[in-house]
Amino acid sequence: MIRSGAPSPGAADLTACDREPIHLLGTLQPHGFLLVLEGPDLRIVQASTNLPDRLRRPAAERLEEVLGQSIRTAFPEAVPALESYLAQAQPSEGAAYLTTLALERGKGAGSYDLAAHRIGDLVVLEFEAVASEAASIQSLDALYPRLNAFVEGLHAAGSVAELCALLASDVRHITGFDRALVYRFDRDWHGTVVAEAGNGRLPSYLDLRFPASDIPAQARELYRRNRLRIIPDAGYEPVPILPSHTLSTGTPLDLSQSVLRSVSPVHVEYMRNMGTMASMSVSILVDGALWGLISCHNKAPHRVPLQARNACDFLTRIFALQLAARERGALAEQRIRLGMIQARLLGYMAEEEQFIDGLLNHPDDVLALVDAAGAAVVTAESCRLLGATPAADDIRALHTWVSSQPIRDGVFVTDSLGEDYPPARAFAERASGLLAISISQRYASYVLWFRPEVVQTVRWGGNPSKPATPDPAGGPDRLHPRKSFETWKETVQGRSLPWSGPEIDAAKDLRAAVLGIVLRRAEELAALSEELQRSNKELEAFSYSVSHDLRAPFRHIVGYSELLRSREGTNLSETGRRYVDTIAEAALSAGKLVDNLLNFSQMGRNALNRVSGDMNQLVEEVRRKILRDVPPGRAIRWQVGALGRVYADPVMLRLVIENLLSNAVKYTRDRPEALIEIGREPDRDGEAVFYVRDNGVGFDMAYVGKLFGVFQRLHRVEEFEGTGIGLANVRRIVERHGGRTWAEGALGRGATFHFTLPLREGAR
Structure with missing residues (x-):
């Protein structure tokens, strides 16, 4: 049971708006x-x-x-x-x-x-x-430097606020709107303007909050399904579609995905009340869910050509992927930190004859587990208090109330306890937030965590308690949006900071441990913390979503470049054709990079299937495959020692060998005779140690720390092709097997790459 967020003022007044079939209006905008x-x-x-x-x-x-x-x-x-x-x-x-x-x-x-x-x-x-403005829109190759600068800016941004500010600025620059806002939804679908770029013709809405009723549920669903929407002129006359119903289905035409779809009259009136005659929105989707919007406004009617809208959509999708990576990284860091605290608590409980003493004797860790100010362990016989809490009698009464609630999975969560349990208003300064877990399947025994009240002043864009006024002449289903957008301040009391997902999960895991798996969970969580620490270093560089969602834009760039070359090639100058070729080549290269990223991200999820195998046989198979792509005139001398057997996943190990040998062949191609050596050093510390050595261009040891990172390259693409993913794959695969990787080299004198694999029975 989770309750959080501010109330939804005026929701009852807007039920008609919520029911309006805005995707079935049967009309278009006239452009x-x-x-x-x-x-x-x-x-x-x-x-x-x-x-x-x-x-x-x-x-x-x-x-x-x-x-x-x-x-x-x-x-x-x-x-x-x-x-x-x-x-x-x-x-x-x-x-x-x-x-x-x-x-x-x-x-x-x-x-x-x-x-x-x-x-x-x-x-x-x-x-x-x-649009008549289309002639002034820059071509793709002219836009590329700005797109590239945007991507670089995303990587350099130190916070989500900086990411949003960068997006608002670039979208406004591309579209020419008077104002561009980044509008973020909270858990109750109220929206806050978190970034803004404007030219001063329209008032600033930065940091203002707008009630959920401004964008009703069905409108949010349309934003999720159709990312781009533009209204060039709020004074337009809707154009009907005839016949009004499709004869074969007998239903109105669904315009959810339409580019020209007319919008609700209520929304048009809302725009006029806001003082804007043109608008555009681009949906920000994170993992398929609506995170927020880019909302652009213009005081006068304003057309934005399709090319500019597509560019904004592309920027927004890149932004969303970077945002998702940042948020996942932050959550992963929090889970790691809480996992380490929980592992300690499990160890403490395992050491005590009465496991509950493991909690009571370590109050700092108990509070830090969910970032609480106080806690109480309450059973039928006792009430033990930790930190800042209400009085024992108040906690006893609260315990009785919580025990009577139909809570899910043994966990109760709220950041507005006084709304659910009115007596709690008397001690709101100590317990406006409550997270409780049941620690017994037979008795009413609970661990209760408390958070104090945090009084906030919320700046609304207009009075949220009066979002719309019914039209007496038009009946109850005809609504007018509010007309005032002046800042309206509200003091919110009786609420704590909300409990985060990782904190709730940490409490659930503690409950599971207390209920019977203390020792086993301690071992599992320790291993999980170690694995998460390794994985978290890579979360911001890539994710499966980043790789997957970037494929389509690059395919579109290649496809339309080919169409332009085949259909309009005779109308292009030599320089124009060269530009088109460059665009297609760059997109193909980026697509290959995305595929490599996808493979890289999938390695962390695929289960290892270890078997005993002959390393010499594997190296020989990989060597023959690589030689198929080597020009006949190249001289390569191979020295392969006795490699023995290993206990590993053969598919993943093959990728390790392919990457190392391919690199050796690539970086020795300028040598009159390439020398590539594959060998095995004497086993040590329970590990088999292998190496791949070449006499190629080598590298500066000052940069050895970058070699195995994602996108890290020590040579220019013009000199040696590649995506910077190969050695990252090598390290990830080896580490998943429990091994290590390192490298040695010198400029102009070749390089040696080492990797180890744990010794197992049958792998000598």
């Missing part, structure tokens, strides 16, 4: 038009009434002309890109940009950005008129 296609002949079954027509015919005549026609007849210009999209086995989720095309004169002059998405058997095709 483009839409077609709905169905069947193998791609027949047009629905269309927006603003179909372009140079003959100025009424909308009904234009619709009558196209409805029932195949897209191949009505708009043949769109067919090649559409067929390429439909040929994809698994098209990307959401609307996909297909191409920019110019319609024939008979159908209306002008260029359009074409986007498509699927809804079951339907294909929704959207033509967004190319």
